[in-house]
Amino acid sequence: MAANINNQMLEAILAQVRPLLGQGKVADYIPALASVNGNKLGIAIRTVDGQHFQAGDATERFSIQSISKVLSLVAAMRQYDEDEIWQRVGKDPSGQPFNSLLQLEIEQGKPRNPFINAGALVVCDMLQSRLSAPRQRMLEIVRQLSGVSDIAYDAAVARSEFEHSARNAAIAWLMKSFGNFHNDVPTVLQNYFHYCALKMNCVELADTFLFLAAQGYAPHLSEPVVTSMQARQVNALMATSGMYQSAGEFAWRVGLPAKSGVGGGVVAIVPHEMAIAVWSPELDETGNSLAGVAVLERLSLKLGRSVY
Numbered sequence: 001m002a003a004n005i006n007n008q009m010l011e012a013i014l015a016q017v018r019p020l021l022g023q024g025k026v027a028d029y030i031p032a033l034a035s036v037n038g039n040k041l042g043i044a045i046r047t048v049d050g051q052h053f054q055a056g057d058a059t060e061r062f063s064i065q066s067i068s069k070v071l072s073l074v075a076a077m078r079q080y081d082e083d084e085i086w087q088r089v090g091k092d093p094s095g096q097p098f099n100s101l102l103q104l105e106i107e108q109g110k111p112r113n114p115f116i117n118a119g120a121l122v123v124c125d126m127l128q129s130r131l132s133a134p135r136q137r138m139l140e141i142v143r144q145l146s147g148v149s150d151i152a153y154d155a156a157v158a159r160s161e162f163e164h165s166a167r168n169a170a171i172a173w174l175m176k177s178f179g180n181f182h183n184d185v186p187t188v189l190q191n192y193f194h195y196c197a198l199k200m201n202c203v204e205l206a207d208t209f210l211f212l213a214a215q216g217y218a219p220h221l222s223e224p225v226v227t228s229m230q231a232r233q234v235n236a237l238m239a240t241s242g243m244y245q246s247a248g249e250f251a252w253r254v255g256l257p258a259k260s261g262v263g264g265g266v267v268a269i270v271p272h273e274m275a276i277a278v279w280s281p282e283l284d285e286t287g288n289s290l291a292g293v294a295v296l297e298r299l300s301l302k303l304g305r306s307v308y
């Protein structure tokens with residue numbers, strides 16, 4: 001059944017959710033993110049049959065932060081055999097904050113999944129081993145997937161994260177002590193922070209992630225981005241680990257594979273149908289966009305879409 005979407009309907013959902021603005025908190029542990037205006041709300045949808053919808057602040061770029069963890073995993077899936085990846089990082093939800101060190105010590109330096117910081121750092125370490133210019137390569141991938149050639153890193157955000165990198169550095173060094181980190185720690189941290197500092201808007205994100213709704217195919221590219229099985233696997237990881245320790249709550253309320261970032265963005269996938277990107281910078285206590293999740297909750301209800 002084709003979804004009945006139009007821009008007015010999206011505007012109406014944003015209007016219903018707008019009263020929540022002011023109730024969350026913009027991420028301030030990265031100083032360069034603390035200055036973002038919290039009063040923003042946007043949504044964009046791109047369907048597999050070529051339709052575009054948008055409302056609110058859908059064309060204003062923001063720091064995609066942990067949404068980039070999906071892109072780095074996809075880049076690694078294109079470089080490595082399955083076994084090579086999954087012997088170094090797990091596939092299970094952590095139930096812990098995204099930057100926790102707790103399980104890493106107990107579980108011998110193998111992160112629970114690629115969407116917590118530890119897991120993404122291992123993935124970035126793997127990319128550093130195989131790619132001659134990992135930062136340039138990521139820009140090429142994102143520009144190719146989005147079809148937008150001026151997508152770039154926000155150097156100030158990347159620098160700010162590097163200057164406040166104690167916790168991520170601790171995670172990387174702990175993994176190194178277990179033999180699960182092969183390259184120079186500061187070099188890989190820099191790559192990771194740059195990926196997090198990609199600046200994109202909702203329209204660009206919905207376009208970029210459409211391949212996950214389309215069994216690995218981006219409509220404008222002749223080669224598949226990943227196989228249909230890999231697209232299914234990435235969606236499964238998003239459903240179980242994409243929203244940190246509130247993955248269960250999110251499955252309950254929204255019921256779609258999704259990945260959030262502390263910049264306030266969330267990308268959600270309706271398999272076989274559409275990619276959705278929402279943005280609102282104020283976060284709830286688990287680090288997910290407060291209003292963004294509320295928009296997705298109303299939208300999934302309205303469309304009657306859930307994977308469960």
Ligand SMILES: NC(=O)CC[C@H](N)C(=O)O
Pocket residue numbers: 064065066067098099117161168193196260261262263287
């Ligand atoms: N959840 C996030 O978006 C966290 C990403 C952020 N760059 C960090 O490493 O802390």
